[in-house]
Amino acid sequence: MSLVVVGTVAFDAIETPFGKTDKILGGAATFIGLAAGKLNVDAKIVSVIGGDFPEEYLDLLNENGVDTEGIKIIPEGKTFFWAGRYHNDMNTRDTLATELNVLADFDPVLPESYKSADFLMLGNLTPQIQKRVIGQFTQRPRLIVMDTMNYWMNTAWDDLLEVIGMVDVLTINDEEARQLSGEYSLIRAARKIIAMGPEYLVIKKGEHGALLFNRDSVFFAPALPLEEVFDPTGAGDTFAGGFIGYLAKTGDISFENMKRAIIYGSAMASFTVEKFGTEGLQAIRNGELNDRIRQFTDLVQFDIELVD
Amino acid sequence: MSLVVVGTVAFDAIETPFGKTDKILGGAATFIGLAAGKLNVDAKIVSVIGGDFPEEYLDLLNENGVDTEGIKIIPEGKTFFWAGRYHNDMNTRDTLATELNVLADFDPVLPESYKSADFLMLGNLTPQIQKRVIGQFTQRPRLIVMDTMNYWMNTAWDDLLEVIGMVDVLTINDEEARQLSGEYSLIRAARKIIAMGPEYLVIKKGEHGALLFNRDSVFFAPALPLEEVFDPTGAGDTFAGGFIGYLAKTGDISFENMKRAIIYGSAMASFTVEKFGTEGLQAIRNGELNDRIRQFTDLVQFDIELVD
Numbered sequence: 325m326s327l328v329v330v331g332t333v334a335f336d337a338i339e340t341p342f343g344k345t346d347k348i349l350g351g352a353a354t355f356i357g358l359a360a361g362k363l364n365v366d367a368k369i370v371s372v373i374g375g376d377f378p379e380e381y382l383d384l385l386n387e388n389g390v391d392t393e394g395i396k397i398i399p400e401g402k403t404f405f406w407a408g409r410y411h412n413d414m415n416t417r418d419t420l421a422t423e424l425n426v427l428a429d430f431d432p433v434l435p436e437s438y439k440s441a442d443f444l445m446l447g448n449l450t451p452q453i454q455k456r457v458i459g460q461f462t463q464r465p466r467l468i469v470m471d472t473m474n475y476w477m478n479t480a481w482d483d484l485l486e487v488i489g490m491v492d493v494l495t496i497n498d499e500e501a502r503q504l505s506g507e508y509s510l511i512r513a514a515r516k517i518i519a520m521g522p523e524y525l526v527i528k529k530g531e532h533g534a535l536l537f538n539r540d541s542v543f544f545a546p547a548l549p550l551e552e553v554f555d556p557t558g559a560g561d562t563f564a565g566g567f568i569g570y571l572a573k574t575g576d577i578s579f580e581n582m583k584r585a586i587i588y589g590s591a592m593a594s595f596t597v598e599k600f601g602t603e604g605l606q607a608i609r610n611g612e613l614n615d616r617i618r619q620f621t622d623l624v625q626f627d628i629e630l631v632d
Numbered sequence: 633m634s635l636v637v638v639g640t641v642a643f644d645a646i647e648t649p650f651g652k653t654d655k656i657l658g659g660a661a662t663f664i665g666l667a668a669g670k671l672n673v674d675a676k677i678v679s680v681i682g683g684d685f686p687e688e689y690l691d692l693l694n695e696n697g698v699d700t701e702g703i704k705i706i707p708e709g710k711t712f713f714w715a716g717r718y719h720n721d722m723n724t725r726d727t728l729a730t731e732l733n734v735l736a737d738f739d740p741v742l743p744e745s746y747k748s749a750d751f752l753m754l755g756n757l758t759p760q761i762q763k764r765v766i767g768q769f770t771q772r773p774r775l776i777v778m779d780t781m782n783y784w785m786n787t788a789w790d791d792l793l794e795v796i797g798m799v800d801v802l803t804i805n806d807e808e809a810r811q812l813s814g815e816y817s818l819i820r821a822a823r824k825i826i827a828m829g830p831e832y833l834v835i836k837k838g839e840h841g842a843l844l845f846n847r848d849s850v851f852f853a854p855a856l857p858l859e860e861v862f863d864p865t866g867a868g869d870t871f872a873g874g875f876i877g878y879l880a881k882t883g884d885i886s887f888e889n890m891k892r893a894i895i896y897g898s899a900m901a902s903f904t905v906e907k908f909g910t911e912g913l914q915a916i917r918n919g920e921l922n923d924r925i926r927q928f929t930d931l932v933q934f935d936i937e938l939v940d
Contacts, residue, residue, distance in 0.1 A: 510857055542857060
């Protein structure tokens, strides 16, 4: 099934305890699109870049099944740029630079062929832009997944709540879930957030895994314990891309299938963190993804005998 | 099978955002013993208390199947006392008081009937005391599980390593695993710690669950997401008591059965954190433990179809 992804296509410059990069390919829509592509789902990206964005990066996206027709190029502009430095624990980071550039005036315009897609992934952007994208569909997508962050809770509360009320699945991290709901317990937070509109909530806890909620049920998937975490950049977006990619591939949006989608997203993200930027995702070879899915099964499966 | 537990029997005074207690029943061996008792495994406690320890607390332990013959009473001494205040996140706390009292000169002496027990749980105490307990067994227990903490890594490194080399299962938290191994990755940390002697390692991550390692495999169990965490005191000891209690009850010390023991320990700990001190553990009614075990199964079970 067809998938539209709106989000950033960007340059990242990353420092970790293991090394640093110059400006490399980054951005939420990039990771989401590449992750979906690894599941043979063609993602149609809606984004904006400047004249400084290398042709080879667009080629890379296209070669991985990503449709870039919806990426507007502003020749005289510069591409969105983020620079960050991770601390030794790899869980915290300092932002060294955020240059919005062409993103500051981003007004998304969907190509005709995008407007009837079945699945829509709203990467983290201003709620106003997310809403404008939804408004351009000729019929509502079967499933809308929305990512957001605490920044919009602090600066665009009303707009944010409006868009949250329009989507089917919200993906946020644990701190954001607490801020959005005003509840510390994630069980209570989930109940309040689902009452705001989305039928499903995914709470991302980074190295501590992810929770999937609907009104009645909760599912938990750990992150795969890894030998080495090299660069966490893009892990959350890869997870989201694997999640919606799996749903779009299977065409099944039941809770049971969303559990599987969570496992696929987690497995995909485990590749991303093993290398800089999109390298880990690009390097996945045939069979490796299935190997990780099996590792997940081994990691959590148990066969219990109830004792009195 | 018979189980000996060495550890503190103590008074705790606890402050949480939800309330505070006077001196109530606490201590590692108390929680471990009560948790094992809930699985109908009689724990034989080795500990020391002062003349100020109420008869009713000893009765409470006995009524829950805990053998207190090995608890030495020093009539002129005072019982070990700990006071702490939890922060709003319930994950961090300040210690307000630690009065060792009779624990300062604790020299464990095992009653004859304890010396041939099949299972031994070494609660967190000085490594020297843990070693002296092992030395009093007439034959080595089938399984020795040891808890410890970072304090002994800082103050009794050589003794600690010696005892770690004598046990089958080590249970520590993630930060302690990192400190003990010098490795940030828990996968690498586990490999190094298992090379120090224990065949199995349990890494406790509090609200983020627990990992079980042997040389070849890893198993992960989440903590049950709860509506409310009221008082985390004793959660780790309850987990340990449920873990070794399940193993002692079933008499099966395979990796597969240790997975189940982890689930039982986690389920048991979920009761402890819902009330102050030992109240949650005492309040477990028939069937409630099995209900939580089923919740664990629902929380993590998935049925994956591999896609290419």
